[in-house]
Each structure stands twice: as C-alpha cells, then as structure tokens.
Amino acid sequence: MSSKITGPKGAPDLFPPRSTLHDEIIGKSVEQFRRFGYNRIETPMFESTALFEKGLEPGSDMVTKQMYTFEDRGGRSLTLRPDMTTPVVRAILEHNMDKQGLPLKFYYVAPIFRQERPQAGRQRQFTQVGVEAVGADGPDIDAEVIQLATKIYKEVGLEVTLALNSIGHPGCRADYIPKLQAYLRSVSGQLCEDCVRKIDTNPLRTFDCKVEEDRKLLENAPLIVDQLCPECEIHYAGVKDRLNEWGVPFTEDSRLVRGLDYYTRTAFEFTATGLGSQNAVGGGGRYDGLAESLGGPSLPGIGFGLGVERIALALESKGVEIKPMLDVFIATIGDQARTLGFKMAPKLREAGFSTDMDHAGRAMKGQFKAANSRNAAWVIVIGDKEIEAGKFTVKHMMSGDEESLPPSRIVGYLAVRS
RNA sequence: GUGGCCGUAGCUCAGCUGGUAGAGCACCCGGUUGUGGUCCGGGAUGUCGCGGGUUCAAGUCCCGUCGGUCACCCCA
Incomplete structure (x- = not known):
C-alpha cells in the first residue's frame, strides 16, 4: 500500500458514484448553456506564463505561490491554467474573433489548476463549468448571465444564495479606495494583523x-456602491431591474x-450550505478591462464559473444520491444461451437501452x-427452457413480474413498458 | 506557506497503561441441480502509510516523511 504510487496531492480520482453525479451536473449545465445560445470553446490546459502574469496582480500570492x-x-x-476567463479572452484576441459579430457567447467545461493547500471543497485540480459573454456591455447581458447560472443550480437541485454587488469602474474605485483606506487607518489599532497589512496591499x-x-468595524466603513459614478449607478440599477423582472432572487452585498x-x-x-468554509459554489462578474490589459482593444465581457466538485459536495451533504442505472441485464445459462445473449445485447443497445x-x-x-x-430495471433470462x-x-426487477416473449x-415490449 | 486532528481488510472503524491483529458492511461460495433486493451457513483479504529510533518485545512510545482531513492564509 505504502510503496504504491499514489495520485498527486489535492487531485483526487473520480469514479462512481461521484463521477455519475459530476456527469449529471455537467450535462445539465451544458444543456442550459446551449439554450441560452452559448457554444463551446476549448483552450489548452497550459498557457504561456506571461498570460497569467499580465492578467493577474504581479507579486501576489496567486502568481508567486499558487500557479503550476x-x-x-x-x-x-x-x-497550468488557474482560471478560464483569461485564456478565453486570449483566444478571442489571438483569432480576431472580436472582429466578427458580437457578442461572442462561449461556454466551457474545464479542469483548472491551483497549487493551494487542499481543504473541504478545495482541490489542486478541479472542474469548472462556465460561460464568457464578450463584446456586450449593457446590464441586460449581465442579468441574463446571472439568470443562466441560477437556472443551472435549480436544474441540479441545489439551493443557493445569490449575492450581488457593483464594484464600479476603475475611476469609481480610484475615488473610493482612498476613502476606504482612510477609514481603515482610523481604526487600524483595533484591526487584526492581516487587515492592517491589507490596508495598503488590498484594502477591498x-x-x-x-x-x-x-x-x-467594517460595518461602518464606506461602501463602494455608495461611491459609484452615474454611469455605473445606472448600469447596476439596470441589472437589478432585470433580475427583479425575471423573478431571480438576490441579496445586495456591498462586501x-x-x-x-480589470474587474x-x-x-x-x-x-450553498453544508460546505464548510469554502461555501462559494460559483461566481462571476464583469471584466471590461481584461482585453486591454492583455494588450488588445477595449472589449467588454462578463462571465461566471461554477465549481463542479463543490456543487457535488453540497448536493451530497443534502443526501442527494445518484446511482448508476442499467436498463437491461441479460442473464444466461450455458454456451448456446450465451451466444443468443450476445445477439440480443446489440439490438437492445441500438434501441437505446x-x-x-x-x-x-x-x-x-x-x-x-x-x-x-447495477440497479437493472429488467433482466432477460436465457436458458434451456427459453431456447426450447x-x-x-x-x-x-421492481415488481418481480415475468413475461415470456419471443426475442423479436x-x-x-420494453419500449412501451419503460 | 501556518496550525489542529487522523492514517489498521475494498469501505467505516475497534484494538485499554507496549506482548507479532478484530468487528460490521461489501465481496465470493453454498442452503434454492435456473431468479436479485430478506434470512441462514461458510470463505478469502492486511508486510497496521513509509523510514528510522527506544525496547527482550512497537499497530501501540519518540523523530522524520508522505498522504488525508479541517481551519487559517489566499481566493483569479
């Protein structure tokens, strides 16, 4: 056991029954993506390191400690890609897709890699499903993207809470952050060590x-939503109006x-509940500054990523169990019956069972x-009696009822009764 | 990167203050010469994560290491 080679830390193998649950989550997500007009994009699992160094904060933990x-x-x-948004935008710019009809609506199902210490709901390789809508800047697309994510949670049967905020554009933040820092400094004597350090590095x-x-103490801090410029204010109001029209419940969370x-x-x-301290099962936002920070033209975008493993964990903690199912199991006695069984099986499979x-x-x-x-719904028995x-x-199997039928x-019969 | 807890059969775990290993579930076979999900009987399985140390003797104590887990950090 010990000298056996084991899988890498934080990168668990996936097999039934959990893999079945993953399939379910991914399948339902893809179905909704398509309904909302998204098409699949795939990018390599690895990229030039420079891409992420440009896209992320230089010197941050993300870049220096948490990338493979x-x-x-x-x-x-x-x-190895630590997120999908940056590679997708890179691909769009590289192939000049933005010169065609906008917006571009892409979805993905992708393994993501982050070298963090594993804990509940946090792995070093994990799976995200998500979308990127690039080339549209109105509040409508924001609301639609949020509605899409909400729909997926509903389809997989997970109750979630949606927190919504607007963090303005860089201009709004340039006005706001000094105010926040000033407030934090005024109470810095009472803040924890980490927060004091963040006053300068990452006050938000x-x-x-x-x-x-x-x-x-933070409850009395100035909030970004109160400092938005008129344009950002209108945009945020537009998103909320749309969500209300569609009956998508949300809570505003200025934290x-x-x-x-570039956000x-x-x-x-x-x-979601039942997850421990990593309780976010998905999230997203607008990144109008990303394309430019990658050296491209100004190109607005919004997207989200949902964590498949965390959704599966949350569902499991609620007692959801997805069993692998089989429609038909063929039981045979003797070589002749076995041969007949092997003739029968392809016909059933062809018919979709x-x-x-x-x-x-x-x-x-x-x-x-x-x-x-195997949770087989039906068993077909072939033996001497049947051959004769x-x-x-x-x-x-459920009822125990048996029927004697010619193979043809x-x-x-099954098509009608299933 | 930091800290707590854990590492014994496929799984969940028991094994008191050191004396070379057990249960339940699952699995396989039989009771039913061709019928599951219930019941009864029987059976197989471990270098007790790995390395080192203390000891006459280590699953048990000590150190290290790897892995798991939870929390912090971080969260694209």
Missing part, C-alpha cells in the same frame, strides 16, 4: 475578514469584491445479484 509553472524543453515558461479584501471585531483591476461593475457569487451481461461466468443467482447491484420455447423470460418482440 514549469519550463518545457524549449525553455518556455508554461503554466478587508471585507472578507473572519474576525468578529473586524467585521463589526462582495474582486481582487483584480468592473457587476460582481456576483453563489453560496443500456445493456450489460455477465462477464464473470457466474451462476444464475450471482447474475441476478449483479443485475441488482423460442421465448425469452423478461423480468421486471422484446425491444418493442
């Missing part, structure tokens, strides 16, 4: 502090912030046990 960066044989510095993040006393400069205006986050047979040479009882543990009669026995009629 390595050199290839050509001496190029590469990094003091709102995330978990220390009770600090939270109280919700983003760490990077603008709308920011949102979904949280998931079908399996015994591959371990088990006795009848064992085959039924296998069918049962030219009719197979079709058993409905079985597909039709």
